[in-house]
Amino acid sequence: MTRPNPLRTLADIVRVQGSARADHAAILCEGRRVDYAALHRVSKQAAHGILAAGLRPGDRLAYLGKESEHYYELLFAAARSGTVLVPINWRLTAGEVEHILRDSGTSLLFVDSVTTAVAEKVAPDLPGLQIVPLDRPGAPGAGFTEWVSAYPDSELLIRARPDDPIVQMYTSGTTGLPKGVVLAHRSFFAVPNAMASEGLDWIDFRESDRSLIGMPGFHVGGLWWAVQGFAHGATNIAMREFTPSGAVELIRDLGVTTACMVPAMLRFVLAEPGVTKADFSTLRKIIYGGAPIAESLLAQCIEGFGCDFAQIYGLTETGNTVLCLPPADHVPGTRRMRAAGRAYPGFGLAILDDSGNRLPAGEIGEVCVRTPAAMVEYWNLPEATAKTLIDGWVHTGDAGYLDEDGYLFIQDRIKDMIIVAGENVYPAEIENAITKHPDVAEAAVVGVPDERWGEAVHAFVVPVAGRQPQARDLAEFLQDRLADFKAPLAYEFIDAVPRNPSGKILRRELRDRFWRDQERAVS
Structure with missing residues (x-):
């Protein structure tokens, strides 16, 4: 039996690996190399810098930028200073960023050249916000390097505990915020x-691995995957921004052995012009998740990449993965290929009806999980926390059933979430933005099947009497109000939004015609 890793906090990772694997590459990013000794040193300096900025244990700092080695240096600096890192999606609009900064109480913000303008736009409305640029014009990373160089390379006396918060990640909600x-x-x-307690290698990590962080670090999947690589002393390869050609190049030229991606990324990589199986010769395993995968795409991936596959299922609220479909179950043509996976040892998985009763195998209900990785809370939202965390169980909002062997099959969503290329999108947020247009009386948003993205946002719009907005007008109106991945791909104008007697939008009536010929009501 393999012994569990003795590491218990993220601060432990850099202390141990900084000594044990000092000269080994910890991060590769756009030709830059950070070894474990440097990661250990810089995270100590940055921790001093965070405290010098006036933050104390439990306070929030934020990172708003594309992937870079500095994101992970700041993550470990937060761990060493007892502070909490708030990763922000760099694709969000200024209004969306301001909400996150204000809600989290962030007082120290790190930005790169891509996001500086957004930070400067929101700063006047956030008194006390300190902004540290990661880049200088023409010198990526120089600003951060200069900032940390002012602080000592010495250990702090602060010691994190396993139950202490380390990150605060923002996920869209049914309320629109x-x-x-x-x-x-x-x-x-x-x-x-x-997994180690039972000697399982469903998802395994090796010191010799070169691990591609396919998902961005502002998503729990990307962050969780990166931390696993660091914890096991592997080399982590960060893509500043995912592109199919860039992924192929990194896998081929840097000898990537493991990678974590969403299904849409896998599809794009396989479709890259000129790509061959030889480009993936060093890959031994790909972990995928973030959205359901079509069985046909999965079969193409198994053939095209020529390596093992493991599927993971989970939420930000569950601390990422709670289930896994191991490589052994990836047999094309078998029923297991349609499953989301089964629970890890010691994790709970149950299907509950509306009254909270367990349902037998084969019956569809809400997917609920019990995991030692579950979130602490929704920040400053005790009522929302109580609705999701009930008696130690996380209520996922997904609908599915278990087979006789305990494998989960996702069928639909109880909540209204749409997944666009792995990005979680909630209709209420989009509806709120659309109805701010002066020509719109009502709006309803649903997810529809999309071959490229998995799902796409489809908006139903009720015009104000006597007015007729155009789709292009609404698209332009939303440009500065919603991130591009949340924007509807199509608008449909209707006379009234269907609602039940209590006023709730009957989304199923709107979306059923799009999903009628699909095997399941998620894509």
Whole structure:
């Protein structure tokens, strides 16, 4: 039996690996190399800088930028200073960014050249916000390097505990405003320890691995995956921004052995012009998740990449993965290929009806999980927390059933979430933005099947009497109000939004015709 990893906090990772694997590459990013000794040193300096800026343990700092080595240096600096890192999606609009900064109480913000303009736009409305540029014009990373060089390379006396918060990740909600999901250090160690306790290698990590972080670090999947690589002393390869050609190049030229991606990314990589199986000769395993995958695409991936595959299922609220479909179950043509996976050892999985009763195998209900990696809370939202965390169970909002062997099959969503290329999108947020247009009386948004993105946003719009907005007008109106991945791909004008007697939008009536010929009501 493999022993669980003795590491218990993210601060432990850099202390141990900084000594044990000092000269080994920890991060490769756009030709830059950071070894574990440097990661250990810089994270100590940055921790001093965070405290010098006036933050104290429990306070929030934020990172708004594309992927870089500095994101992970700041993550470990937060762990060493007892502060909490708030990763922000760089594709969000200024209004969306301002909400996250204000809601989290962030007082220290790190930005790169791509996001400087957004930060400067929101700063006047956020008194006390300190902004540190990561880049200088023409010198990527120079600003951060100069900032950390002012602080000592010495250990702080602050010692994090497994239950202390380390990140606060924002996920869109049914109310239309993103909620801050607070995750503790323990969230990043529970799954590998559970597998190790039973000697399972469903998702395994090796010191010799070159691990591609396909998902961005502002998503729990990307962050969780990166932390696993660091914890096991592997080399982590960060893409500043995912592109199919860039992924192929990194896998081929840097000898990537493991990678974590969403299904849409896998599709794009396989479709890249000129790509051959030889480009993926060093790959031994791909982990995928974030959205359901079509069985046909999965079969193409198994053939095209020529390596093992493992599917993971989870939420930000569960600290990422709670289930896994192991490589052994990836047999094309078998029923298991349609499953989301089964629970890790010691994790709970149940299907509940509306009254909270367990349903037998084969019956569809809400997917609920019990995991030692579960979130601490929704930040400053006790009522919302109580609706999701009930008696130790996380209510996912997904609908599915278990087979006789305990494998989960996702069928639909109880909540109204749409998944666009792995990005979680909630209709209420989009509807709120659309109805701010002076020519719109009502709006309803649903997800529809999309071959390229998995799902696409489709908006139903009720015009104000006597007016007729055009789709292009609405698209232009939303440009500065919603991130591009949330924007509807199509608008349909209707006379009235269907509602039940209590006024709730009957989304199923709107979306059923799009899904009628699909095997399941998620894509």
